[in-house]
Structure formats: C-alpha cells, structure tokens
Amino acid sequence: MSFEIRVTKRLGEADVSLDLTAGEGLTVLFGPSGIGKTSVLNMVAGLLRPDAGRIAVAGRMLFDDADGIDVAPERRRAGYVFQEPRLFPHRRVRANLLYGAADEDGLAATVAMLGIGHLLDRWPRTLSGGEARRVAIGRALLSDPAFLLLDEPLSSLDRGRRGEIMDAILRVRDEAGLPILMVTHDPDEAERLGTRIVGV
Amino acid sequence: MLTAAEWGIVALSLKVGGVAMAAVLPIAFALAWVLARVRFPGKLLLDAVVHLPLVVPPVVTGWVLLLAFAPAGPLGGWLERWFGVSVLFRWTGAAIAAGIMALPLMVRAMRLSIEAVDRRLESAARTLGAGPTRVFWTLTLPLSLPGVLAGAVLGFARSIGEFGATITFVSNVPGETQTLPLAIYSALQQPGAEATVWRLSAMSVGLSLIALLVSELLTRRVRRGLHVL
Numbered sequence: 001m002s003f004e005i006r007v008t009k010r011l012g013e014a015d016v017s018l019d020l021t022a023g024e025g026l027t028v029l030f031g032p033s034g035i036g037k038t039s040v041l042n043m044v045a046g047l048l049r050p051d052a053g054r055i056a057v058a059g060r061m062l063f064d065d066a067d068g069i070d071v072a073p074e075r076r077r078a079g080y081v082f083q084e085p086r087l088f089p090h091r092r093v094r095a096n097l098l099y100g101a102a103d104e105d106g107l108a109a110t111v112a113m114l115g116i117g118h119l120l121d122r123w124p125r126t127l128s129g130g131e132a133r134r135v136a137i138g139r140a141l142l143s144d145p146a147f148l149l150l151d152e153p154l155s156s157l158d159r160g161r162r163g164e165i166m167d168a169i170l171r172v173r174d175e176a177g178l179p180i181l182m183v184t185h186d187p188d189e190a191e192r193l194g195t196r197i198v199g200v
Numbered sequence: 201m202l203t204a205a206e207w208g209i210v211a212l213s214l215k216v217g218g219v220a221m222a223a224v225l226p227i228a229f230a231l232a233w234v235l236a237r238v239r240f241p242g243k244l245l246l247d248a249v250v251h252l253p254l255v256v257p258p259v260v261t262g263w264v265l266l267l268a269f270a271p272a273g274p275l276g277g278w279l280e281r282w283f284g285v286s287v288l289f290r291w292t293g294a295a296i297a298a299g300i301m302a303l304p305l306m307v308r309a310m311r312l313s314i315e316a317v318d319r320r321l322e323s324a325a326r327t328l329g330a331g332p333t334r335v336f337w338t339l340t341l342p343l344s345l346p347g348v349l350a351g352a353v354l355g356f357a358r359s360i361g362e363f364g365a366t367i368t369f370v371s372n373v374p375g376e377t378q379t380l381p382l383a384i385y386s387a388l389q390q391p392g393a394e395a396t397v398w399r400l401s402a403m404s405v406g407l408s409l410i411a412l413l414v415s416e417l418l419t420r421r422v423r424r425g426l427h428v429l
Contacts, residue, residue: 074329077329089343099330100325175308
C-alpha cells in the first residue's frame with residue numbers, strides 16, 4: 001500500500017482524525033476548507049506530531065506511537081508542495097531548485113518538464129504565482145522524494161496556469177510513479193487528477 | 201581640527217567599542233536565539249537579567265564589575281591565576297563595561313530579526329532533507345543577518361558612548377581608559393577647555409549619528425524582507 005494513515009490529533013477545539021489506506025497513484029483528500037486536510041499532510045511530512053496512530057508510506061513506517069517511531073522530517077523524503085510556494089527569498093531559482101538535491105543530474109529534465117528554464121537566474125520575489133508554484137514543485141521533485149504531498153497545488157492560479165500545473169502533476173504521476181497525496185476542495189480537480197478520492 | 205591627543209582619544213574609543221561589540225556579538229546572538237526560539241522555565245527571568253544593564257544605574261553595574269574583577273573577586277582572581285592579567289584600569293576593562301552595557305540593545309535587535317524569520321520556510325527546508333543545523337546556517341542566519349548587523353552597529357554606538365559603568369569600573373586614565381565621554385567629562389572640569397569639549401562632543405555626535413544611520417538602513421532591509429548577501 002502506498003499510504004497507510006491512521007491518526008488522531010487535537011488542534012485547539014477540533015479533533016482531526018483520519019483512517020486511510022491507499023494504493024498506487026494519486027490519492028485525493030477531498031473536503032471543505034478548515035477541516036484539517038493540511039494538518040494531515042503536515043503529519044505525514046513530520047511537521048506536526050499526531051497524538052496517536054501510525055503513518056506508513058510505501059511500506060516504510062514513519063510514525064507509530066505504539067512503537068515510539070517518529071522519523072525526523074528531513075529523513076522522511078517527502079516531496080512537499082505547500083499551499084504557498086515557500087521559496088527561499090535569498091536564493092535564486094536555481095539554488096532553490098537544488099536546495100534538497102544531491103547533485104545537478106535531474107535539473108535539466110525537471111526544468112524542461114515544468115517549463116521553468118528561463119527562470120533559473122531570477123529571484124523568487126520577481127516570479128508570478130504560477131511560476132513560483134512550478135519552481136516549488138520542481139524543488140520538491142529534485143529532492144529525490146519517496147512520495148509527494150500536494151496541498152491545493154492549483155489554488156489561486158488563473159485558468160491557463162491551472163492547466164499547465166495540472167498537466168505537470170499528471171506527468172509526475174505517470175512518469176515518476178511516485179505515490180502522491182493531494183489535498184483539494186475543488187471537485188473538478190479531484191475528479192481529473194485523482195486515481196481515487198477520499199472524502200474527509 | 202582635533203589635536204593629536206584628541207585623535208588618540210577617538211582611536212581608543214573606536215578600539216574599545218569595536219572590541220566590546222565583537223566580543224559580545226556571539227553572546228548576544230546566542231541569547232537572542234534562545235529567547236526567540238526556545239521555551240523553558242525561567243525564560244522570563246533570563247529576559248529580565250539580560251535587560252538589567254539597560255535600567256540599573258550604570259554606576260551600580262560598574263561597581264558590580266569592580267567586585268567581580270578585583271584581584272580577590274571571582275573573575276579577577278581567575279584571570280590573575282590562569283593568565284596573570286588584570287583588567288582593572290586597563291582598556292580591556294573599559295571594553296568589558298561597554299560590552300555589558302551594549303548587550304541588552306544588541307539582544308533586542310537580534311531577537312526581533314530572528315523572530316521575523318518565517319518558520320514556514322524552515323519547515324519547507326526540513327522536508328527537503330535539511331537537518332536543524334543546515335536549516336540554521338542556510339536560512340535562519342542569512343535571513344536574520346541584516347537585523348543581527350543592525351544590532352551589532354547599535355551596540356557599537358552604545359559602547360563608544362559608555363560613561364558611568366566605565367568610570368566606576370576602570371577609572372579615567374588618559375591613554376588607557378579615557379574614551380570620548382570620559383575625556384569630555386575631564387575637559388569640563390578644566391577651566392578654559394571649552395574648545396576641547398566642543399570638538400570631542402562633535403566627534404561623539406558624528407560617530408553616533410553614522411552608527412544609527414547604518415543601523416536604521418539595515419533594519420529597513422529586514423522590514424522589506426531583503427537580505428544582505
């Protein structure tokens with residue numbers, strides 16, 4: 001199984017709990033805003049500690065409170081594309097892309113796939129929303145991830161850009177063969193991209 | 201223009217201020233980082249202790265330093281035994297007094313700039329495979345650097361203006377501990393030295409103004425989310 005997630009977490013007044021087992025491909029976590037979908041991604045990435053439960057991805061146990069397993073985020077190999085690009089403002093696009101990469105081997109192919117070759121020498125603050133989003137996706141892919149976490153990857157983009165990013169995600173899904181967990185509140189997105197859809 | 205003796209006073213002030221700032225910089229940064237990032241019992245107390253030199257009468261700070269660094273004092277005895285040196289009546293003592301007095305200002309500026317670093321960028325770096333040490337060197341430090349430098353410059357300005365703790369701790373020895381404010385004080389006691397007071401005061405104001413301008417420019421860079429390097 002690609003994702004085995006059974007967690008509970010109390011966040012303020014609300015309880016987030018999820019029990020999910022998903023196979024290959026792209027799994028969509030679908031539901032309205034504000035019910036803790038992003039918190040689930042943060043727990044899978046190791047940025048938020050569940051109160052109880054277990055998380056395994058692609059057969060590797062990342063968190064299990066019963067066994068005291070809690071792998072540090074930098075060892076989980078999560079390719080996490082956050083809702084906002086989170087590019088490092090003091091590094092140019094090229095350095096952002098290579099931040100998590102062991103070498104420059106994959107750079108050319110990734111850059112070509114995402115169509116960001118002309119941006120490599122730019123500073124993040126000069127990028128448009130769609131450009132920054134593609135750079136963030138490239139940065140996650142180049143860190144040699146074992147799986148991908150996508151948080152509303154198409155939100156706040158205009159129609160043309162949405163098509164581009166959606167194509168890029170489909171290509172990653174089909175070519176890289178990585179398990180992907182994606183959060184969205186948009187039913188069309190969920191329908192078009194998801195191998196399966198999990199309502200939350 | 202200044203006489204040779206007066207240039208000597210300016211040079212001594214710059215030396216005392218520079219050494220005080222350089223020595224306190226890493227301590228101030230470590231304190232600022234702890235206060236900005238770590239939760240622990242007694243944090244409020246540490247915060248208060250760090251700020252003490254800002255509010256305690258400088259003469260008290262100087263007297264405490266005198267007790268600590270006197271030959272029979274805990275730090276003075278230790279320096280004497282292990283290194284055979286004393287900082288009393290020496291410029292090194294003036295630098296210690298200036299550094300202690302500058303510490304709270306430096307910690308304040310640095311803490312604000314560390315708190316301004318977007319933690320979300322740091323968590324993004326973690327997911328990209330960077331451990332806490334790499335995150336510190338590649339994100340936290342470079343992104344807070346303008347504020348850290350602004351704090352250092354502010355501390356330097358405070359150091360060259362230090363008076364009360366210095367004169368209490370290491371006295372007013374021409375050529376050794378007599379920095380600009382102490383020299384101005386001495387000149388005020390002498391009949392007919394008004395011209396000296398004017399020149400040294402002008403120098404003092406000029407140096408402070410330059411330091412404040414540099415500090416303010418760096419702080420603006422922090423607010424605009426820019427970086428130095």
